[in-house]
Amino acid sequence: MDTISVWRGTARETEAEAGFPMLQEETATDVVIVGGGITGVTLALNLAEQGTPVVLLEARDIGFGSTGNSTGNLYETISHGIHRIADQWDNDTAHAVAAARREAVAQIERLVEKYNIDCGFRRCALHRYATSEDAKERVENEYQASLKAGLQVRLEQALPSPFPPPHGPVMVLDNQAQFHPQAYVRELARQAANRGCRLFENSKVLEVDTDQRMVRTASGRVTAREIVFATHSPLGLHLVQAEMLVNREYGIAEPMARDSFPAGIFWGAGTDRISVRSVDVGDASFLVCVGEEHKTGHEDTGLSLERLEATARSHVGLREAVFRWSAQNYSPADNLPYIGRDTTGCFIATGFATDGLVYGTVAASVISHQLAGRDDVFAPIVKASRFSPLKGAKGMIEENVTVMKSLIKDYLTERETIALSELMPGKGGIVKIGKMESLAAYRDPDGKLFAVSPVCTHMKCRVHWNSMETSWDCPCHGSRFAPDGAVIEGPATEPLKRTFLPEC
Numbered sequence: 227m228d229t230i231s232v233w234r235g236t237a238r239e240t241e242a243e244a245g246f247p248m249l250q251e252e253t254a255t256d257v258v259i260v261g262g263g264i265t266g267v268t269l270a271l272n273l274a275e276q277g278t279p280v281v282l283l284e285a286r287d288i289g290f291g292s293t294g295n296s297t298g299n300l301y302e303t304i305s306h307g308i309h310r311i312a313d314q315w316d317n318d319t320a321h322a323v324a325a326a327r328r329e330a331v332a333q334i335e336r337l338v339e340k341y342n343i344d345c346g347f348r349r350c351a352l353h354r355y356a357t358s359e360d361a362k363e364r365v366e367n368e369y370q371a372s373l374k375a376g377l378q379v380r381l382e383q384a385l386p387s388p389f390p391p392p393h394g395p396v397m398v399l400d401n402q403a404q405f406h407p408q409a410y411v412r413e414l415a416r417q418a419a420n421r422g423c424r425l426f427e428n429s430k431v432l433e434v435d436t437d438q439r440m441v442r443t444a445s446g447r448v449t450a451r452e453i454v455f456a457t458h459s460p461l462g463l464h465l466v467q468a469e470m471l472v473n474r475e476y477g478i479a480e481p482m483a484r485d486s487f488p489a490g491i492f493w494g495a496g497t498d499r500i501s502v503r504s505v506d507v508g509d510a511s512f513l514v515c516v517g518e519e520h521k522t523g524h525e526d527t528g529l530s531l532e533r534l535e536a537t538a539r540s541h542v543g544l545r546e547a548v549f550r551w552s553a554q555n556y557s558p559a560d561n562l563p564y565i566g567r568d569t570t571g572c573f574i575a576t577g578f579a580t581d582g583l584v585y586g587t588v589a590a591s592v593i594s595h596q597l598a599g600r601d602d603v604f605a606p607i608v609k610a611s612r613f614s615p616l617k618g619a620k621g622m623i624e625e626n627v628t629v630m631k632s633l634i635k636d637y638l639t640e641r642e643t644i645a646l647s648e649l650m651p652g653k654g655g656i657v658k659i660g661k662m663e664s665l666a667a668y669r670d671p672d673g674k675l676f677a678v679s680p681v682c683t684h685m686k687c688r689v690h691w692n693s694m695e696t697s698w699d700c701p702c703h704g705s706r707f708a709p710d711g712a713v714i715e716g717p718a719t720e721p722l723k724r725t726f727l728p729e730c
């Protein structure tokens with residue numbers, strides 16, 4: 227299935243706005259940033275504005291990761307509820323999170339104004355409501371926790387048309403915001419380049435030498451005083467990977483008549499968990515629905531998408547999606563992101579759950595302050611080197627059980643395999659050929675066969691087929707691979723080992 231987000235499908239690129247070159251040299255700089263999503267690009271601009279020499283390397287193109295596949299909502303609370311932080315940490319921490327996020331939304335607004343960025347930034351209200359009776363109490367509790375965290379929330383009794391009547395009151399948080407994330411991040415990258423940052427696209431980092439402070443791509447290398455992993459999940463082995471749940475979530479969008487849908491962020495909690503918004507791009511307008519989150523590599527991706535379409539149909543009358551996509555998020559066990567220098571000596575910025583357009587902007591501020599040797603009040607709260615087994619105990623146990631289950635299930639029990647002859651065009655699956663080890667095989671629509679080892683190169687879990695995105699997804703820490711084994715995303719840096727069958 228062709229998958230592209232409404233953001234990447236509608237981002238307008240003129241010739242004058244063509245992309246950035248590939249790294250084809252050996253160079254030295256002060257700071258090398260790996261990853262061109264909102265975190266990397268905002269940090270690049272912050273550093274360029276303060277005159278720090280900086281190089282940014284992006285594996286594909288700017289916005290390729292979750293940034294260009296998100297919902298484009300900007301808010302000071304967090305999507306799973308600020309009560310989680312108050313419950314697991316304390317009310318002061320919840321206050322600090324809301325304050326840092328409020329400032330980040332304001333920073334995005336300032337940048338949009340300063341650089342005249344055409345990304346549809348608008349202030350709007352966020353609505354949180356229950357779609358079923360069992361979620362009513364959650365909304366009420368979140369309202370109380372929000373008040374305690376200093377959020378200016380209020381209650382309403384109804385939702386605008388075409389939403390169905392909510393179960394219980396609707397919590398409203400005014401003065402939040404929305405934008406077109408791909409248009410924003412692309413223009414931010416151009417502004418960083420105008421201020422001296424050297425940006426490279428199609429420049430995937432294949433090797434990192436943390437001692438020598440060197441990163442290598444297929445056609446170049448960069449030596450730097452500091453390395454920042456703005457890759458969503460840091461590349462290679464990092465402690466935080468054992469403390470994060472990795473999920474995929476789905477998005478769909480369909481064209482609609484302008485102004486036929488109320489402006490704002492709408493989060494439905496309950497049986498039908500869904501996030502809904504509208505967006506105007508040029509002369510066109512779209513209805514955008516996001517939901518059906520599940521652990522990476524654990525569900526049938528095609529069915530998840532079908533479920534989201536069914537929910538969007540019954541909830542807001544979606545007819546036919548023209549954009550369909552999916553993206554990854556990393557949820558920290560203790561509910562706070564990881565930002566700063568970790569035990570590898572490099573900077574990381576991860577654990578943003580589904581709130582990373584704002585957390586990524588927060589991370590860019592925190593890291594640029596730290597690189598400049600300045601204090602940052604939020605930095606100790608989100609310290610990347612923290613290890614909080616008690617705070618994160620439930621999530622950590624859950625995540626490590628997931629990893630162990632994946633390892634044990636896939637290694638000790640016989641995995642469902644099929645014969646190679648059963649692999650129809652357009653299908654992928656684990657195949658067994660005679661006495662050979664099982665293989666992860668995919669036959670493309672033209673009949674060409676790709677076969678790779680099913681053993682993830684990160685920490686040896688076994689990959690699972692993702693039918694919607696034609697990829698091999700690792701259930702342990704979320705690495706994803708193309709049918710030919712190339713790394714698409716996640717902490718793995720090595721491709722899946724290619725196997726040549728007589729038929730390949």
Ligand SMILES: Cc1cc2nc3c(=O)[nH]c(=O)nc-3n(C[C@H](O)[C@H](O)[C@H](O)COP(=O)(O)OP(=O)(O)OC[C@H]3O[C@@H](n4cnc5c(N)ncnc54)[C@H](O)[C@@H]3O)c2cc1C
Binds near residue numbers: 579
């Ligand atoms: C469906 C969905 C909806 C969401 N909606 C929202 C929302 O409305 N609001 C919100 O605040 N958050 C939202 N989020 C979360 C948010 O999108 C992410 O947290 C955020 O975009 C992360 O930004 P990032 O720059 O850290 O990572 P990314 O945007 O993922 O960027 C990382 C970049 O690193 C590059 N990269 C990876 N490996 C390498 C390598 N080896 N070499 C070079 N480059 C590399 C990738 O290609 C990628 O471009 C959503 C998430 C999902 C899944």
Ligand code: FES
Binds near residue numbers: 683685686704705
């Ligand atoms: S991503 Fe860690 S084992 Fe696959």
